Amino acid sequence: MTAVGIDAIEIWTGNLKLDLPGTFAPEKGEDPEKYTKGLGLNASSFPDSYEDIVTMGANAAHRLMERKGLEPDDIGRIDVATESSFDNSKPVSTYVAGCLEDVYDGDFHHANKGERKFACIAGTQSLDDAYNWISAGRNRGRGALVIATDTALYARGDAGEATQGAGAIAMYIDEDPDLIELSAEQGYGSADETDFLKPNQQFPSVDGKRSVQVYLARMREALEDYESAAGDVHPEDITFAPFHTPFPGMVRKAALLAYRHVIRDTSIEDDLAGEIGRQPRPEAFDTDDDYREALREYMDELKETDRYQEWYAEMIDPTLSISREVGNWYTGSVHVARASALKSALEDGRDLTGETLLIGSYGSGAQAEIHTETVQDGWEDEIEALNVDEQLAARYDLTWADYEDVHDAHNHEMDVDVEEFTTPDEEFVFDGWGRMGERQ
Ligand code: HMG
Secondary structure, three states: OOOEEEEEEEEEEOOEEEEHHHHHHHHHOOOHHHHHHHHOOOEEEEOOOOOOHHHHHHHHHHHHHHHHOOOHHHEEEEEEEOOOOOOOOOOHHHHHHHHHHOOOOOOOOOOEEEEEOEOEOHHHHHHHHHHHHHHOOOOOOOEEEEEEEEEEOOOOOOHHHHHOEEEEEEEEEEEOOOOEEEEEEEEEEEOOOOOEEOOOOOOOEEOHHHHHHHHHHHHHHHHHHHHHHHOOOOHHHOOEOOEOOOOHHHHHHHHHHHHHHHOOOOHHHHHHHHHHOOOOOHHHOOOHHHHHHHHHHHHHHHHHOHHHHHHHHHHHHHHHHHHHHHOOOHHHHHHHHHHHHHHHHHHOOOOOOOOEEEEEEEEOOOEEEEEEEEEOOOHHHHHHOOOHHHHHHOOEEOOHHHHHHHHHHOOOOOOOOOOOOOOOOOOEEOOOOOOOOEEO
16 A cells, blocks of 8 residues: 655744743742743743734645645645634635635645644644545545644633643645655544533633543553554654643653553563562452552652653653743644654654654543554655744744733734734735735
8 A cells, every 4th residue: 555644744833932931930920940840841932913823824834835846736635723713614724725825826726625623633633634535545646735723822820821832833645755654553542521622712711630631541542542453562663752742741641651551561561570560450459549549659660760761761852842942732732743853863863764653642622542653764854844943043032011912912802902023024924804814
């Protein structure tokens, strides 16, 4: 079967930055290390007042099309994944296509367009849809443009406020991809949950502490389901494990859970047995509470072992470098984690061709998906072409007063007019309804 996967990606960050230890922590009266060490974040990306999910998505897609020499006729499908949509009828992909049609000769009248919604996992679901469409042979030689774009803003004062972020990632899905091939196997963990939701409201209602537990529970189910389809995952067969990253501290917990799961009944568990004992098994305990307590103690010890810490440093830490500087991009977050890992390998001069990534996607509400990806031999050129470092360095550093203004400006319920902090540089800008997405 022909390989199907991601041929190219582009990342577009919101043009503003909120410094968490320097600006946010003093305003909140908190220790800066709560953010840098506890949550694992240095900064959040914010959209300037002329940016929104359409402009960020169109800018990422335009950069990708230019770099890959793509014309509208090459693209048979445009899906936008977002949980920041402003329209309950017309999909954001139609707005993005409208922007792109302004700058290309052709149009996208032939392209199937849609909007995918399932919190943050919708980006991966759109990838899956593109994979299925191409694998089924319905694409007539064309590829799919998948855009994950969000302004992940929380109400001021909400515990999630420190994890905000804004940005887009565009991905071109095609046969014989240059970047990664997607596995046919997937595993899911899915349940009706109400820990994070946005029922026709601008900012989410979140039970933050519970959302962490739900993420872990669904991820464990997805891992088990993946193994039932693809066979046991062995940690030494995986090069990086990019997870959905609402903040790096969440991935610290997910990584430990995944490691504990994949070392069961392996030589790694045998090697560690002398140091921390074997993993507790439920059948050895009278009650679930006793089992859970024993498991908690085992995990606490596991996390301190050199073996785990080395695994974490090699396989997980490199996935977090961009996220630390931008916060949660919701639907784009796991795709940013993949890009971070590949970028770090490129910087280290490693050759990853043929190696395996284990991708852990997650969306509140709630669903986790595990799949694997095989790195393709064009990956270095693709990752080298990213200008994410330059974009991050060029962001305008908000003062607290600026931050409050720009946060109000993006609150659809408030009618505020705020200055632009940065000057658009050959990019699509939101220029009012009916004229949205003009290029300046
Ligand atoms: P919080 O109350 O601000 O923080 O909320 P905390 O008190 O729990 O502290 C966070 C961590 O910092 C803790 O570490 C503290 O110990 C540590 P942990 O015990 O968890 O390992 N800490 C410090 N460390 C060093 N020095 C210090 C210090 N102080 C504290 N001085 C919470 C945290 C996650 C609840 C909040 O940020 C929140 O509500 N976030 C939004 C929801 C969220 O991101 N949930 C994640 C799972 S759900 C998900 O990923 C889906 C999502 O992306 C949406 C979607 O799918 O659409 C959100």
